[in-house]
Amino acid sequence: MTAVRSNGTAEQLPPGQLPRLVAPGAPLGLEAHLRRYGALPPWPAGPAGQAQLIASVERAGLTGRGGAAFPTARKMRAVAGTAARAGRGRRRGGAVLIANGAESEPASGKDAILLRQSPHLVLDGIALAAGAVGAADAYLCVDGADPGLAGRLLAAVAEREQAGLPGVAVRVVVVPEGYVTSEESALVNFLNGGPAVPLYVPPRPFERGVGGQATLVNNVETLAHIALIARYGPGWFAAVGTPAAPGSALVTVGGAVGRPGVYEIGLGLPASELIELAGGPSAPLRAILAGGYFGGWVPLPEAAAVPVSPPGLRSAGASFGAGVLIALPAACCGLAETARVLRYLAGQSARQCGPCTFGLPAIADALAHLAWRGRDERAADWLRSLLPLVDKRGACHFPDGAVALVASALRVFAGDLERHLSQGPCPDASRPAVLPVPRPPGGRR
Amino acid sequence: MSPAVSRVLRLNPIACDAHGVCAGLLPELVTLDPWGYPVIAPGPVPAELEEHARRAVASCPTLALRLERQAKG
Numbered sequence: 001m002t003a004v005r006s007n008g009t010a011e012q013l014p015p016g017q018l019p020r021l022v023a024p025g026a027p028l029g030l031e032a033h034l035r036r037y038g039a040l041p042p043w044p045a046g047p048a049g050q051a052q053l054i055a056s057v058e059r060a061g062l063t064g065r066g067g068a069a070f071p072t073a074r075k076m077r078a079v080a081g082t083a084a085r086a087g088r089g090r091r092r093g094g095a096v097l098i099a100n101g102a103e104s105e106p107a108s109g110k111d112a113i114l115l116r117q118s119p120h121l122v123l124d125g126i127a128l129a130a131g132a133v134g135a136a137d138a139y140l141c142v143d144g145a146d147p148g149l150a151g152r153l154l155a156a157v158a159e160r161e162q163a164g165l166p167g168v169a170v171r172v173v174v175v176p177e178g179y180v181t182s183e184e185s186a187l188v189n190f191l192n193g194g195p196a197v198p199l200y201v202p203p204r205p206f207e208r209g210v211g212g213q214a215t216l217v218n219n220v221e222t223l224a225h226i227a228l229i230a231r232y233g234p235g236w237f238a239a240v241g242t243p244a245a246p247g248s249a250l251v252t253v254g255g256a257v258g259r260p261g262v263y264e265i266g267l268g269l270p271a272s273e274l275i276e277l278a279g280g281p282s283a284p285l286r287a288i289l290a291g292g293y294f295g296g297w298v299p300l301p302e303a304a305a306v307p308v309s310p311p312g313l314r315s316a317g318a319s320f321g322a323g324v325l326i327a328l329p330a331a332c333c334g335l336a337e338t339a340r341v342l343r344y345l346a347g348q349s350a351r352q353c354g355p356c357t358f359g360l361p362a363i364a365d366a367l368a369h370l371a372w373r374g375r376d377e378r379a380a381d382w383l384r385s386l387l388p389l390v391d392k393r394g395a396c397h398f399p400d401g402a403v404a405l406v407a408s409a410l411r412v413f414a415g416d417l418e419r420h421l422s423q424g425p426c427p428d429a430s431r432p433a434v435l436p437v438p439r440p441p442g443g444r445r
Numbered sequence: 446m447s448p449a450v451s452r453v454l455r456l457n458p459i460a461c462d463a464h465g466v467c468a469g470l471l472p473e474l475v476t477l478d479p480w481g482y483p484v485i486a487p488g489p490v491p492a493e494l495e496e497h498a499r500r501a502v503a504s505c506p507t508l509a510l511r512l513e514r515q516a517k518g
């Protein structure tokens with residue numbers, strides 16, 4: 001194909017300019033993608049090339065954008081190390097890459113936008129990260145929310161093969177619906193022919209994953225950042241963000257804002273400025289839910305200056321998660337909102353571990369009782385006693401996230417709880433829900 | 446006086462089916478939650494309970510409980 005030039009002389013994006021990952025306008029085909037970002041940087045060949053790319057990612061300070069905010073380079077190095085060791089020993093050598101775009105957080109939309117608008121940036125990242133850890137196979141996992149997505153991604157993969165771009169064989173896989181199906185061990189389980197539910201770890205995927213091989217699981221946005229770090233370097237990446245949280249990130253802003261949607265920000269932007277970016281409050285606000293249904297409540301206006309970044313939100317008692325922020329209007333019951341989410345989460349348990357199978361519905365029941373009946377001190381005590389009985393007692397972190405959300409609700413909405421206990425439910429408890437909670441056909445199983 | 450290697454009890458919560466045998470054999474370290482699933486006291490298993498811990502591990506009908514080495518420190 002003549003349209004694709006392989007000498008990368010295209011100008012790099014200005015370091016301070018946003019957005020980086022998602023260009024406004026129509027989705028970028030391969031030609032437009034290479035025009036915007038420049039040619040694919042050299043394939044990380046041999047141990048030296050591999051180490052160099054991982055070192056760049058480390059210097060950039062990139063952390064995973066899927067929710068855990070784990071240092072990406074450490075994960076890559078662990079997989080590369082296991083793969084190399086296994087290749088010499090009796091275990092099966094090689095490695096596998098899973099690009100995780102199965103966005104099961106109902107309040108998040110950023111991976112879907114990224115895969116729709118910039119598929120080749122993700123595919124660049126897949127090729128480079130796979131090269132860096134010595135993976136010969138890659139899986140791009142997506143959910144089924146957009147039925148046309150998998151087909152378009154396959155076409156993008158084919159377009160690259162025709163253009164002769166270096167890379168690995170990429171298989172596009174649609175993962176079953178559900179909150180825990182995109183957890184990394186659940187993806188490994190599914191790709192190994194099992195159900196898409198979490199596994200008991202260790203061994204973690206980086207030790208033994210798909211086909212018994214060391215497996216690197218990265219969120220698709222993380223991989224897109226790797227594609228840019230490989231092109232423009234760690235200094236360029238860190239030109240936005242803060243020293244503690246360098247770089248940019250996609251965030252999904254919802255709730256009572258003028259223009260809900262996906263935005264790319266430099267990490268560390270104050271929460272109030274993010275809300276302004278999303279059109280400002282559409283009603284007086286009382287709190288934001290940061291980190292999605294795995295995160296926590298942050299009160300407003302006290303926390304308006306909280307930096308939107310993993311460390312910033314962690315110190316505010318919430319989390320960055322997959323970059324979800326939902327603005328809760330003042331005319332709203334925080335207990336009722338949280339109770340609806342807990343009911344949903346309880347139904348999303350893989351029902352493998354007892355404390356999660358039985359504990360989450362018990363927590364959801366107690367919270368619903370307090371939200372819509374109130375006047376029951378014993379229910380409040382029961383709820384508080386349940387949280388430590390569920391926290392960190394599952395094979396995966398799903399129940400821990402649900403517990404953290406409830407704990408933050410009891411902290412931030414302590415005044416609401418007082419009133420519900422003394423006077424019964426507030427009038428706002430019967431308002432329609434602000435937080436999106438999917439209702440699967442057939443309801444709770 | 447502490448042994449060179451301490452041991453910790455580790456539960457596979459997916460394998461556990463709440464038979465409760467462990468709590469019966471090792472009540473010093475294992476209690477049951479409201480749904481009958483074991484809650485294990487954190488930290489290393491005291492030397493004087495190690496034999497009992499071993500018995501609890503061996504008696505688990507689903508092999509969900511393990512006694513694992515923990516590096517000293």
